[in-house]
Amino acid sequence: MFQKILIANRGEIACRVIDSCRRLGVATVAVFSDADRAARHVAMADEAVHIGGPAPADSYLKGDAIIAAARDTGAEAIHPGYGFLSENPDFVEAVEAAGLIFIGPSAKAIRAMGLKDAAKALMETAGVPVVPGYHGQDQHPDHLARMADQIGYPVLIKAVAGGGGKGMRLVEAGRDFADALDSARSEAKTAFGNPDVLIEKYIQQPRHIEVQVFGDGTRAVHLFERDCSLQRRHQKVIEEAPAPGMTPEVRKAMGAAAVRAAEAIGYAGAGTIEFIVDGSDGLREDGFWFMEMNTRLQVEHPVTEAITGVDLVEWQLRVASGEPLPARQEELSITGHAFEARLYAEDVPAGFLPATGRLAHLAFPDTARIETGVRQGDTISPWYDPMIAKVVTHGATRAIALSRLESALVDTEVAGSVTNLDFLIALTRHAEFRAGEVDTGLIGRDLDALIDAAAPDAGARALAVIGLAGLADPSVRGGMTLWQPLRRTIAWDGGEALLEVEGPGAARVTLDGTPHEVRWQGDRWWVDGALRRNRIVRHDAGTSVFGGRTVTLAPLDPLARAGEAAGDALTLSPMPGLVRSVHVKAGQAVKAGDRLAVLEAMKMEHALTAARDGVVAEVLAQAGDQVEAGAPLIRLEEDAEEAA
Ligand code: ADP
Ligand code: ADP
Ligand code: MG
Secondary structure (H helix, E strand, O other): OOOEEEEOOOHHHHHHHHHHHHHHOOEEEEEEEHHHOOOHHHHHOOEEEEEEOOOHHHOOOOHHHHHHHHHHHOOOEEEOOOOOOOOOHHHHHHHHHOOOEEOOOOHHHHHHHHOHHHHHHHHHHOOOOEOOEEOOOOOOHHHHHHHHHHHOOOEEEEEOOOOOOOOEEEEOOHHHHHHHHHHHHHHHHHHHOOOOEEEEEOOOOEEEEEEEEEEEOOOEEEEEEEEEEEEEOOEEEEEEEOOOOOOHHHHHHHHHHHHHHHHHOOOEEEEEEEEEEEOEOEOOOOOEEEEEEEOOOOOOHHHHHHHHOOOHHHHHHHHHOOOOOOOOHHHOOOOOEEEEEEEEOEEOOOOOEEOOEEOOEEEOOOOOEEEEOOOOOOEEOOOOOOEEEEEEEEEOOHHHHHHHHHHHHHOOEEEOOOOOHHHHHHHHOOHHHHOOOOOOOHHHHOHHHHHHHHOOOHHHHHHHHHHHOOOOOHHHHHHOOOOOOEEEEEEEOOEEEEEEEEEOOEEEEEEOOEEEEEEEEOOEEEEOOEEEOOEEEEEOOEEEEEOOOOEEEOEOOHHHHHHHHHHOOEEEOOOOEEEEEEOOOOOOEEOOOOEEEEEEEOOEEEEEEOOOOEEEEEEOOOOOOEEOOOOEEEEEOOHHHHHO
16 A cells, blocks of 8 residues: 555545545645645645646646656655546656556556547447447538438537537437537537537437446456436536446446446546436336446545445555455445435526635534535635535435435535525425436426525525524523514615514514514524424624525625626626627627626536626627636726716
8 A cells, every 4th residue: 555645636536535545544645726725635635735826727737746746745646536637648647657656547548538439439349339329530510410310310419528518419400400510519629629529319318327447457347336317417416326227137237338348448446437328218238328438536436435335545546556456346235325416606596607705604414424625714716616515325225315315405504605505405305306217307307496496485584684683693592581572674785674573582574575474492493384494504704594495694795885886887707717709899789688798617608698788888808718707808888978
């Protein structure tokens, strides 16, 4: 086993790797950017080395700086985590040339799976079923269109260099093909510097089922499957293991195909073979097809750990340090069921826009395994993946594990940024999901209902008013005696309510003209007669109500409001990204809500819209510009200018 390793990553995965190292007595070196000086992974590691500026290109993607840090600190090996340099074969070669060990597969194995078209061709030869389609060299649009006709619509266009759902377009009919091809190619060109695509039959009622494999460079075993069908725009939201409805026969067939795939490329370490599965009529031995291989530890690896009892990071370290595979296939088995939910700082009603903020309050229940890279007081910056935590639960059956996931999410508390927490809670209550009827279209079909079920309701807002007024503080709740009703206006950043205290444990809150009767006893709260599962928490950024339908009310800040009012003439970039397109010209009249520009960031495209009606005074950015968070993009004429 190694004495000391360096972790070339940040956030929850860096912390996750350090956890296993500690248990194994392996010393750890963290690396960090300017934005991460005070990050959790830096605090957890035995040593930490500063490697550059906040942009990934200036730090976490700087292979030479990372290798130098490893040599300077005497680390023997580098763990890449996921993302960043984890699937970069040139980095693997540089690590090895420096006399260090890369904890992962060989550069050759990564290259073999790096492009989806070549990987599919290779898998066909290895006898692994691949999705029917065209993955040849001829990229002429007419040829691709003919291939699409031949495959039969609907088809999926995929960037051969793709990842994270980018450069992918579903095409329902031939007349839409040319446009979809154009936009897929241009997205792929920007994201991966490679515009080439392949075309696949779009599998109906698709399920995403992937198999965890582990190799020693010659032989491989599999650690069963994970179902990652709960996706939004091809991005995983909740994952589980094993897959609902899996039969021993199909599991055996998928496991064998995955092991064949790994052995075909001499795979070493942890990897994942992703299959697309036809879920229209149960799972079948001839109803799954290879999509791609991820040659790294996967984000959702904890669900596999939960059902197998294996620590995959420990296995990675053992195999990389020269030990044999820790278990034979027949020694591996499944116990119970596990779920993982990805908790993100994102604005769900605004279209899941990545959010930022200082986590004024952060608390997790001890009933779940929590993988996180942040602590209370830390900031979710615009520079990196806005993940806050992964919440992982295990139980003897799927129903038990799922109800544990629901409770763990209800007991999770985040304030200081909007999150997808309540959306995740709504998902755990979704009838089809509860019944195990999953497919990749589930979230899309019920998106509006799920967003509605996650939105703050009047009851939660009334409780937040009580909290903001200080009535939920334990000292007040215990000893308060009031001789007469107390009537006052409670104002916060964005609204106000009338509060009438009616006596100890009783108040009326009038919100938007509707009165709500609030009663309380100890930690129990009733609104309009209904017992609420909410908790009221005061923190240094205001007051929050948790327990589903989270509400946070921030105290009034007159300065900030003045700034906002003056600032609505400027459309600023909400995060660092690439300006994809600009849709207005100087002098053009726009209405509130009109699309001004499209920004590509965090793997998604975001439409930036006009905050108010007006006339465009100045266009400050153009398509192709790389912009920082807060960069001005479009300026509208001030009202005075307009009148003149
Ligand atoms: P996995 O296949 O391991 O579940 P994903 O497919 O979700 O991971 O993501 C692929 C890669 O993109 C991962 O290596 C991860 O680091 C990175 N990634 C995931 N989500 C984001 C995000 N919101 N922004 C930037 N990168 C991300
Ligand atoms: P990425 O590299 O972006 O992860 P994948 O090839 O793994 O790309 O596909 C991502 C997701 O897109 C899958 O999880 C699945 O939901 C969907 N998908 C991919 N291929 C197909 C297909 N042929 N038919 C239906 N859905 C598909
Ligand atoms: Mg994938």
